[in-house]
Amino acid sequence: MARFATGxxxxxxxGERCHGMTANAFTSVSLExxxxxxxxxxxxxxxxxxxxxxxxxxxxxxxxxxxxxxxFADRRRPGGAAQFDVVDWTPGPHTAAPLxxxxxxxxxxxxxxxxxxxxxxxxxxxxxxxRRGAGTRALVFYGGAYQPSAGG
Numbered sequence: 001m002a003r004f005a006t007g008x009x010x011x012x013x014x015g016e017r018c019h020g021m022t023a024n025a026f027t028s029v030s031l032e033x034x035x036x037x038x039x040x041x042x043x044x045x046x047x048x049x050x051x052x053x054x055x056x057x058x059x060x061x062x063x064x065x066x067x068x069x070x071x072f073a074d075r076r077r078p079g080g081a082a083q084f085d086v087v088d089w090t091p092g093p094h095t096a097a098p099l100x101x102x103x104x105x106x107x108x109x110x111x112x113x114x115x116x117x118x119x120x121x122x123x124x125x126x127x128x129x130x131r132r133g134a135g136t137r138a139l140v141f142y143g144g145a146y147q148p149s150a151g152g
Contacts, residue, residue: 002143006140008139008141009026010059011046012100013049013050013052013053013097014091014096014098015096017052020098021046021073022069023040025039025120026058029124036107036109037122037125039117042119047121055094055095055109055110055125056109057097057106057108058109059103059106060103060107062137063139063148064135065103065139066139070146093108094108095128104138105133107129110125
């Protein structure tokens with residue numbers, strides 16, 4: 001799968017298990033109704049966060065946000081709400097999930113279904129809101145490393 005380029009997002013959930021996680025297993029599923037999916041390992045803290053909150057946020061990262069991607073992929077960062085103390089973010093108006101400043105786009109989703117997929121769960125979310133940021137170049141994961149896209 002290292003030969004398949006993907007966009008990079010940070011999934012977030014609010015509430016008692018507030019958490020963020022870098023993810024590239026994210027895609028659009030349907031325009032009507034608007035649905036997206038993300039895949040999360042059942043052993044990940046994010047799995048419990050989404051299952052408990054029943055909603056989640058997505059920040060689509062721009063080409064200059066590789067440090068954010070690395071931060072939310074680092075298991076040594078603080079747990080809970082403290083992990084957001086060192087990043088700029090705003091609470092989503094529908095879910096209160098942290099949405100990261102400077103992203104290319106933000107979505108807020110209500111969890112509508114969960115499916116088993118090997119050692120992961122496939123979370124299906126109904127999009128409650130979607131907004132675009134000002135950037136034009138995406139952060140891409142390819143060949144085991146973050147790469148800026150050629151867009152713009």
